[in-house]
Amino acid sequence: MxxxxxxxxxxxxxxxxxxxxxxxxxxxxxxxxxxxxxxxxxxxxxxxxxxxxxxxxxxxxxxxxxxxxxxxxxxxxxIAQLYVYLIRQEKVLEAKKLATGKCTKYLPQRYDTMRYLVLVLLKQDPIGCYVEAKRILREEKIFARKLPENEKACENAYIRLLEKIVSLLEATKLIKKVKNKLEGYRLGSxxxxxxxxxxxxxxxxxxxxxxxxxxxxxxx
Structure with missing residues (x-):
């Protein structure tokens, strides 16, 4: 061979x-x-x-x-197709996609988060990527409630991006197979x-x- x-x-x-x-x-x-x-x-x-x-x-x-x-x-x-879509079509690692206006101060943290989710977890552990993306989404929604009005619009744009990633993962056959088995799931398992x-x-x-x-x- x-x-x-x-x-x-x-x-x-x-x-x-x-x-x-x-x-x-x-x-x-x-x-x-x-x-x-x-x-x-x-x-x-x-x-x-x-x-x-x-x-x-x-x-x-x-x-x-x-x-x-x-x-x-x-x-x-x-999962491979989803990776290509997020990088090439959604351009999830571009600064303007992650933080604009008053939210640019959050760019380094968001960039690190997105790199971890898409470049690392999505390929090594898609189930873990789904679980982590949902957790991060919950935390961002809580964080958004505490922000001043002039930061909420750009924060909501980031939340919509996270929601899209979670939704796209949920639509995959792999996540559909395990979605009802995630209670007690530990990242890395x-x-x-x-x-x-x-x-x-x-x-x-x-x-x-x-x-x-x-x-x-x-x-x-």
């Missing part, structure tokens, strides 16, 4: 039976790759889906192949993902064949 010397985490998209399959090289990784267990693996996968949006199946290649089917891939593809992302584990015949060849050479 991968050429000799292929870098760890490199990937190839292969056309199979009329479908695009994303093969990711985890040979040599010091861990078993898992979308459910690892925030970094989930984020890498979403980055790949941003670059290759038409993928129907994902295969993590290691001593075994970890295969994610169309349904599981579609859940992450939707991967338990809900383990119920959703369950790869089919298959032998890696290329790896097995190479291993057998190496054993024969040693015997000789």
């Amino acid at each position: 991968f050429k000799k010397g292929a870098k760890l985490y490199s990937y190839e998209v292969v056309r199979e039976a009329g479908k695009d399959v994303l093969y990711v090289n985890f040979l040599g990784a010091p861990f078993v790759p898992s979308i459910a267990d690892s925030a970094s693996v989930m984020a890498r996968t979403i980055d790949m889906l941003i670059e290759a949006p038409n993928v129907s199946r994902i295969v993590f290649v290691q001593q075994r192949n970890y295969c994610y089917d169309l349904h599981q891939v579609s859940l992450l593809s939707e 991967r338990e809900l993902y383990s119920e959703i992302f369950r790869p089919e584990i298959l032998p890696n015949f290329t790896f097995t064949s190479q291993k057998q060849k190496n054993l024969l050479i040693l015997k000789e």
Whole structure:
């Protein structure tokens, strides 16, 4: 599958039976790759889906192949599309979107918050992103009540942006699956993902064949 010397985490998209399959090289990784267990693996996968949006199946290649089917891939593809929309269409990291007029003094804090939500949490932990966005929205609404009249208009614009992000997340298939299971949820928990992302584990015949060849050479 991968050429000799292929870098760890490199990937190839292969056309199979009329479908695009994303093969990711985890040979040599010091861990078993898992979308459910690892925030970094989930984020890498979403980055790949941003670059290759038409993928129907994902295969993590290691001593075994970890295969994610169309349904599981579609859940992450939707998150990848949302990321692209928020960055490129909504431009959520632009200053004029976060704070204008009397609210410019809040820009650094809002910029850090939005970077955390969209650049980090959305890709590493979309469920956590949803929970955090809702929490931040509640806090901003409380904060808005205490503001002087000349700051309320720009504060309300920021609140509407947060409301849109929460609404867009709620519309995703992933959040719909877990929305009624979030009572007692702790940020960073991967338990809900383990119920959703369950790869089919298959032998890696290329790896097995190479291993057998190496054993024969040693015997000789």
